[in-house]
Amino acid sequence: MADNPEEKEVNPLMEAIQSILDTKDDAEWAQKVEAALKDLPEAQKMLREGRQERVKDWKAEGKSWAEIGRILGVSRQRAQAIADGLSGSVRRKRGEKTDGKSTN
Structure with a gap:
């Protein structure tokens, strides 16, 4: 986060989206928006998987869940x-696959 509350934090993803929305040509704007919306689910998946792998790496390096939580800005449980x-939006019981069947 920015140290100065008046200093806006730069988010490259949001800047890219704003760049798309600022496109002046209607046909080009529509093409870019549709492509971005189409790619959004895959982008979310990539980010979640990348985050999961990084968290596993940190844990393997010896970081505690509390340390990892502080890095991510979440609780140690999260x-x-x-x-x-x-996922935060999908709660499964331990030992349950996403299709609802038990792995036990």
Whole structure:
């Protein structure tokens, strides 16, 4: 985060989206917006998987769940859930696959 509250934090993803929205040509604007919306689910998946792998790496390096949580800005419990591949929007019981069947 920025140290100065008046200093706006730069988010490259949001800047890219704003760049698309600022496109003046209607046909080009529509093409870019449709392509971005089409790619959004895959982008989310890539980010979640990348985050999960990084969290696993940090844990393997010896960081505690509390340390990892501080890095991510979440609780230690949430950090552990991320390592386990649990999404914040999908709550599964341990040992349950996404199709609802038990792995036990």
